[in-house]
Amino acid sequence: MSAPARPVEGRFFTPAIQIMLALWGLGTVAGLYRFTHGLGAATSMNDGYPWGLWIAFDVVVGTGLASGGYAMALLVYVFNKGRYHPLVRPALVTSLLGYSVAGVAVAFDLGRFWNMWRIPVSVWDWNGTSVLLEVALCMMAYTAVLFLEVSPALLERWAASGREDRAALARAWLPRVERALPFVVAVGLVLPTMHQSSLGSLLLVAGTKLHGLWHTGLLPLLFLLTAVAMGYAVIYFESIFSSVAFRRPLETRLLGRLGVFIAGVIAAFVVVRFAGLFLSGRIGLTVSSGVHSFFFWAETLLFLGAAWLFMQQGVRAHAPGQLQAALLALFAGAMYRIDAFLTGFNPGQNWVYFPSLPELFVTLGLVATETMAYVFLVRKFPILAGVTAPASRTVPAAAARQGVVS
Amino acid sequence: MAEMTRRTALRTLGAAGAACAALAPGEAEARVARQPDPEDHGLLVDVVRCIGCRACVTRCKEANGKPPDVRTVAGAAYDAPVDLNATTLTVIKRWAGEREAGFVKAQCMHCVHPACASVCMMKALHKGEHGIVEYDVSKCVGCRYCQIACPFNVPKFEWASVAPRIVKCELCRHRAKDGKGPACAEVCPRDAVTAGKRGALLAEARRRIAERPRAYEREVYGETDGGGTNVLYLAPVDFAVLGLPELGRDPAPALSEVIQGGIYQGFAAPLVLLGALSIVTWKNARAARKEEER
Numbered sequence: 198m199s200a201p202a203r204p205v206e207g208r209f210f211t212p213a214i215q216i217m218l219a220l221w222g223l224g225t226v227a228g229l230y231r232f233t234h235g236l237g238a239a240t241s242m243n244d245g246y247p248w249g250l251w252i253a254f255d256v257v258v259g260t261g262l263a264s265g266g267y268a269m270a271l272l273v274y275v276f277n278k279g280r281y282h283p284l285v286r287p288a289l290v291t292s293l294l295g296y297s298v299a300g301v302a303v304a305f306d307l308g309r310f311w312n313m314w315r316i317p318v319s320v321w322d323w324n325g326t327s328v329l330l331e332v333a334l335c336m337m338a339y340t341a342v343l344f345l346e347v348s349p350a351l352l353e354r355w356a357a358s359g360r361e362d363r364a365a366l367a368r369a370w371l372p373r374v375e376r377a378l379p380f381v382v383a384v385g386l387v388l389p390t391m392h393q394s395s396l397g398s399l400l401l402v403a404g405t406k407l408h409g410l411w412h413t414g415l416l417p418l419l420f421l422l423t424a425v426a427m428g429y430a431v432i433y434f435e436s437i438f439s440s441v442a443f444r445r446p447l448e449t450r451l452l453g454r455l456g457v458f459i460a461g462v463i464a465a466f467v468v469v470r471f472a473g474l475f476l477s478g479r480i481g482l483t484v485s486s487g488v489h490s491f492f493f494w495a496e497t498l499l500f501l502g503a504a505w506l507f508m509q510q511g512v513r514a515h516a517p518g519q520l521q522a523a524l525l526a527l528f529a530g531a532m533y534r535i536d537a538f539l540t541g542f543n544p545g546q547n548w549v550y551f552p553s554l555p556e557l558f559v560t561l562g563l564v565a566t567e568t569m570a571y572v573f574l575v576r577k578f579p580i581l582a583g584v585t586a587p588a589s590r591t592v593p594a595a596a597a598r599q600g601v602v603s
Numbered sequence: 604m605a606e607m608t609r610r611t612a613l614r615t616l617g618a619a620g621a622a623c624a625a626l627a628p629g630e631a632e633a634r635v636a637r638q639p640d641p642e643d644h645g646l647l648v649d650v651v652r653c654i655g656c657r658a659c660v661t662r663c664k665e666a667n668g669k670p671p672d673v674r675t676v677a678g679a680a681y682d683a684p685v686d687l688n689a690t691t692l693t694v695i696k697r698w699a700g701e702r703e704a705g706f707v708k709a710q711c712m713h714c715v716h717p718a719c720a721s722v723c724m725m726k727a728l729h730k731g732e733h734g735i736v737e738y739d740v741s742k743c744v745g746c747r748y749c750q751i752a753c754p755f756n757v758p759k760f761e762w763a764s765v766a767p768r769i770v771k772c773e774l775c776r777h778r779a780k781d782g783k784g785p786a787c788a789e790v791c792p793r794d795a796v797t798a799g800k801r802g803a804l805l806a807e808a809r810r811r812i813a814e815r816p817r818a819y820e821r822e823v824y825g826e827t828d829g830g831g832t833n834v835l836y837l838a839p840v841d842f843a844v845l846g847l848p849e850l851g852r853d854p855a856p857a858l859s860e861v862i863q864g865g866i867y868q869g870f871a872a873p874l875v876l877l878g879a880l881s882i883v884t885w886k887n888a889r890a891a892r893k894e895e896e897r
Binding site: 232233234235236237238242243244245247248274275277279306307308312313315317319322323324326327328329330331333358376378380382383386387390391395397398400401403404405406410413414416461510544545546 | 686688710718720721722724725740741743746748750751752754756759760761762763764765766767768855857858860862863864866868873876880883885886888890892
């Protein structure tokens with residue numbers, strides 16, 4: 198835990214943030230409309246497509262994109278690659294934000310949202326065969342775990358702050374949190390392994406509705422692999438994004454060494470998927486299913502393209518290639534998940550679904566809120582490493598903490 | 604039992620277990636399947652007898668306090684639901700085969716092993732008394748997973764409401780205290796809908812087939828389809844023509860329950876994983892601390 202992470206500081210209300218605020222406003226208006234007029238008025242969802250954009254994108258894709266914390270924790274704390282430590286904290290922050298946004302999206306989506314509290318509380322009503330219950334409980338627990346994992350950043354700031362009461366609190370809690378951290382990290386690895394695979398298992402029951410190119414008993418494994426791939430890809434994206442946005446040095450070489458590993462994960466996904474299709478005698482569907490075949494190949498080519506570019510990073514790391522690789526992998530993973538939940542889903546009887554404007558506004562508003570929260574947090578708290586902080590704040594968090602511990 | 608334990612151990616290998624279950628589901632699915640209970644309550648729908656008068660639709664709405672589904676055609680208003688929906692628990696639809704055509708009733712099938720109840724987080728939908736698939740709104744969060752899961756597209760959602768419920772046929776169980784059965788069966792002028800116990804209904808279905816073998820398909824839909832349903836169908840044509848899905852003998856939620864149950868049996872796999880990861884992360888953290896001290 199020697200990463201000298203520092204607050205970025207600087208002005209918060211940049212033009213980009215002002216645009217996000219406008220999107221937040223649109224999302225809020227659309228959200229109010231949903232709560233006052235009901236889901237039927239605000240969304241395009243119907244009895245055939247009871248899950249729409251909010252579940253398929255905000256929750257299923259959103260938590261996939263929020264798998265960065267999971268991916269990095271696996272690398273640093275399990276495979277013990279300490280050199281990647283500077284990437285862990287920003288990854289945990291985006292994961293925390295991503296899962297929080299998913300939770301808010303679920304509150305928008307649930308018809309009887311005021312009953313939500315029953316899910317973690319009414320233990321005697323828990324249905325052991327419900328995949329969704331497992332996903333819901335795991336995601337709630339994981340959000341709490343992510344908060345614990347991120348909390349040292351908050352406590353370090355307080356420890357270094359001038360206010361004596363806060364500093365005392367931080368000094369008392371930092372060592373405790375850090376002692377518990379190995380166990381917290383382990384819990385934070387088990388939970389996403391469970392619910393990211395279970396996101397795929399959610400669709401196992403829909404055998405008569407989900408197209409054969411997506412419906413397979415291997416769904417949990419395929420979703421877990423996409424979570425890992427998207428998790429590492431989002432680390433690339435975030436690192437490059439924050440370098441450009443906050444003028445900190447690129448982590449090109451550090452990221453480059455990861456490339457071969459990510460390529461391997463993506464290759465495993467493609468191999469497992471094709472093996473499943475071969476073994477179930479469905480390989481013909483890849484050419485005979487019209488628009489579904491098109492989407493299948495689009496996903497596959499995006500994945501393979503991403504794997505190829507990631508592989509190159511192991512040989513010669515360069516930032517533009519990394520950004521391309523990351524974007525391809527993120528698109529591929531997002532597309533696979535959207536296709537499994539919407540494009541490949543056909544309830545029959547001529548039902549159609551395309552998200553309504555309020556649905557899009559709510560989703561855009563949530564993404565904007567998430568981005569604003571990230572910018573706010575990295576400006577105020579010691580999250581990013583390699584930041585050249587102004588002279589007034591050069592007390593490095595690690596140094597402040599050493600004083601605390603001794 | 605020894606066989607079970609060994610299989611359980613295999614399953615707890617997590618992802619590998621899932622892959623095994625996924626690739627050889629047949630035998631495993633038979634294991635989670637429940638047996639139909641001949642004492643369960645159900646319906647026998649005889650498509651040969653149905654003349655499409657829709658008395659059942661109207662009577663059902665009265666008995667369940669549902670408003671008419673008004674559609675205006677050329678200036679005239681009709682109570683004309685085109686499908687099951689938030690105000691329609693049973694509906695009559697037209698079907699047409701190559702030579703014949705007729706009418707078919709749709710409502711909840713009251714599956715022996717229902718997908719909706721299998722996926723419901725808090726057992727809002729559950730198998731109740733007499734095998735009726737019941738809905739308890741107090742436990743419902745409105746997630747609509749039941750709608751994703753039901754192969755018959757039966758559960759409907761009150762989209763227009765700000766306090767929406769799931770709506771579906773519950774075999775008029777609220778009328779049982781008055782000694783009454785399902786309203787649709789009570790009103791049917793042709794006895795095309797018969798209410799009764801599953802075992803008796805199945806015997807009656809077989810009797811009708813034996814009596815007029817040329818009028819009926821030889822199978823009874825729901826006897827084994829999708830693990831069995833308590834609503835049974837007799838038809839003059841292939842059931843697919845009526846729009847009934849081909850489900851095979853396994854219950855719709857079997858694959859999901861076998862794979863999910865395989866991975867999480869006794870919660871052993873997650874706990875083993877947690878233990879292993881805790882040891883690794885703790886050792887790594889200690890090593891890192893020692894390095895820092897040096």
